[in-house]
Amino acid sequence: DAGVTQSPTHLIKTRGQQVTLRCSPISGHKSVSWYQQVLGQGPQFIFQYYEKEERGRGNFPDRFSARQFPNYSSELNVNALLLGDSALYLCASSFTSANTGELFFGEGSRLTVL
Amino acid sequence: DQQVKQNSPSLSVQEGRISILNCDYTNSMFDYFLWYKKYPAEGPTFLISISSIKDKNEDGRFTVFLNKSAKHLSLHIVPSQPGDSAVYFCAASVDYGQNFVFGPGTRLSVLP
Incomplete structure (x- = not known):
């Protein structure tokens, strides 16, 4: 069975540009969460979506937005990129919106902002 | 303001011995x-969980202990294996x- 897949795996952008990251959850999973992991730190929660509705939002500026599609895949958009947005962006999926104790993470999209 | 702290950036143990990883909140x-484990170039993988109504949870070689009064939990791995690195x-x-707050992580090296 395919796990959580993310694309692209690596990308380089310049300051001020916009980026879209994509995530396909495990088949049957309806909840998708996004995390940002800066080098040397743990993942930091950005968004959770369940059944196409936003269920949670972390302490990130409005430049960050996301959505979930009817097939439960998700996109994370970041506008007006800053150098500090350079990070590994992780997508995680689970079957429900409640805490079942297990999020399945993808390998991440590594964004470098120059 | 770190709500979840892992004060040991790294830990080395000998194969077969116990690994104890600590976390304060x-x-x-x-x-x-x-607790999640992460290998290079892979996403984090779930290891074990514990609810605040418990003080211990075991799963094979992994045991998590929770001390609510001290706001401290620990992960014990026994016996440690090189693949646990x-x-x-x-x-x-x-x-x-599902809005998880993660600590900064501890790098475990299990030496053969």
Whole structure:
């Protein structure tokens, strides 16, 4: 069975540009969460979506937005990129919106902002 | 303001011995705790969880202990194996939600 897949795996952008990251959850999973992991730190929660509705939002500026599609895949958009947005962006999926104790993470999209 | 702390950036243990990874938290509202393991170039993988109504949970070689009064939890790995070498993250959430707060991680090296 395919796990959580993310694309692209690596990308380089310049300051001020916009980026879209994509995530396909495990088949049957309806909840998708996004995390940002800066080098040397743990993942930091950005968004959770369940059944196409936003269920949670972390302490990130409005430049960050996301959505979930009817097939439960998700996109994370970041506008007006800053150098500090350079990070590994992780997508995680689970079957429900409640805490079942297990999020399945993808390998991440590594964004470098120059 | 780190709500979840892992004060040991790295830990080395001999194969077959016990590995003890520690985690401290400041938010008394946290009621669900998890440990994740991360290998290079892979996403974190779930190891074990514990609810605030328990003080211990075991799964094979992995045991998590929770001391609510001290706001401290620990992960014990016995016996440690070279394949356990990875970065271990402690994470916590409020109201059993999926908005997890992660610690900075501890890099475990198990030496053969």
